[in-house]
Amino acid sequence: MKPWRLTLSKGLIMAYGMHAAMDTYIARPAEKEELESFHTEDYLNYLKTAKVVQPDDNWPKDFNLGGYDCPIFDGLLNYCSMYAGASIDAARKLCNGQAEIAINWSGGLHHAKKAEASGFCYVNDIVLAILQLLRYHSRVLYIDIDVHHGDGVEEAFWSSDRVMTLSIHKYDGMSFFPGTGDLNPTGPDSENNLGAHHAINVPLSDGIDDEQYIYMFKTVVGKCVEKFRPTAIVLQCGADSLAGDRLGRFNVQVQGHGSCVAFCKSLNLPLLLLGGGGYTPRNVARAWAHETSIAIGCDNYLNPVIPLHTPYREHFRHEALFPTLEQVLPEPRANRNSAKKIQDILSHITEQLRFVNAAPSVQSQAIPPDLTGMKQEVEDRLKEERDEINHVRIIREEALGVAMEF
Numbered sequence: 001m002k003p004w005r006l007t008l009s010k011g012l013i014m015a016y017g018m019h020a021a022m023d024t025y026i027a028r029p030a031e032k033e034e035l036e037s038f039h040t041e042d043y044l045n046y047l048k049t050a051k052v053v054q055p056d057d058n059w060p061k062d063f064n065l066g067g068y069d070c071p072i073f074d075g076l077l078n079y080c081s082m083y084a085g086a087s088i089d090a091a092r093k094l095c096n097g098q099a100e101i102a103i104n105w106s107g108g109l110h111h112a113k114k115a116e117a118s119g120f121c122y123v124n125d126i127v128l129a130i131l132q133l134l135r136y137h138s139r140v141l142y143i144d145i146d147v148h149h150g151d152g153v154e155e156a157f158w159s160s161d162r163v164m165t166l167s168i169h170k171y172d173g174m175s176f177f178p179g180t181g182d183l184n185p186t187g188p189d190s191e192n193n194l195g196a197h198h199a200i201n202v203p204l205s206d207g208i209d210d211e212q213y214i215y216m217f218k219t220v221v222g223k224c225v226e227k228f229r230p231t232a233i234v235l236q237c238g239a240d241s242l243a244g245d246r247l248g249r250f251n252v253q254v255q256g257h258g259s260c261v262a263f264c265k266s267l268n269l270p271l272l273l274l275g276g277g278g279y280t281p282r283n284v285a286r287a288w289a290h291e292t293s294i295a296i297g298c299d300n301y302l303n304p305v306i307p308l309h310t311p312y313r314e315h316f317r318h319e320a321l322f323p324t325l326e327q328v329l330p331e332p333r334a335n336r337n338s339a340k341k342i343q344d345i346l347s348h349i350t351e352q353l354r355f356v357n358a359a360p361s362v363q364s365q366a367i368p369p370d371l372t373g374m375k376q377e378v379e380d381r382l383k384e385e386r387d388e389i390n391h392v393r394i395i396r397e398e399a400l401g402v403a404m405e406f
Contacts, residue, residue: 008285008312009289027083030081038127046062047122070120070122080122080123091132095133100270101265101270103274103292107274108277109152118152126153133232141225141228141234146240147240147277187199207250208251228356231269233271233272234271237260244280246280247279254287282316305320
């Protein structure tokens, strides 16, 4: 996943002036101890020391690195640490009440495993962020609207009743990556395992449209919230579920995708928005800019024409923020999701949720400060205090007529 899509997204968000309506932060790299809260030390050391090689899928690879899906490149661990640090800090902002909604569009890499890279994902920032949320929140609902199954996050919390994972994705057996995410299994087989029935999957076929997708999303999420009663939500907004994506095959449009964000926002729970897949950068930027506007409450005021001063405006092809299906698809795409299929999925999930135990109670406890993770925030606060002291000193000296020296 190339950073170019993030460049386009940031440019479009700033062209609309949305950055002025929210607090923005420079990401810090995650500390080694933070990464090790999920990933193994051996795996992280390999990410740091792996030699750059020409990608090749023809032989077994250490930690699944070195193929075309997960190539090795210079600064690999630094790159992973930056997007992971941003997701961790976004989760902390929710925990300490600095934000009701936090966003990291560079995050959402949901395929990475504990000691294995997978599907363009090296470090699973989602798992790291959820682990932060669990230090304060008793239950977290993870929702994934990437076109690919959120297998890495599901696997990480397979045996937990404090995290419910819900993935809405394309599934047609092993021919579509990662080949998992059918209605079954729904968690560990043993009813004695706390995670039983806590893995919810919505396997869809090609061509699903806005009407079906929004109906499915609102119905399933509503049922999960009612039964599981989460105290925080993490929404992975993979944009490869949009029509016109190079890998995805859905007919979901920008506004339909954004409706998922709007619905989660309406639940009035702490909400972490993360990026994910998306392989047609111009449409990724449209979606994430629109979803940023929903998060800050200005979506009804956006000009439907992309601003003239938007950087790289020519790369969007069409000037519309919300292009039609005809504009993004070279040819019509048949919807292979019948009304019966949708209802069968809903019936299965309704039955599955019937076996989810009442929301678990977690004993409230004082959470010790995370010194490594809070270091940057402390340094920033001290700098602000020094700047304020200097500002007051300068005003006083000017009032007294003291000569200024530079």
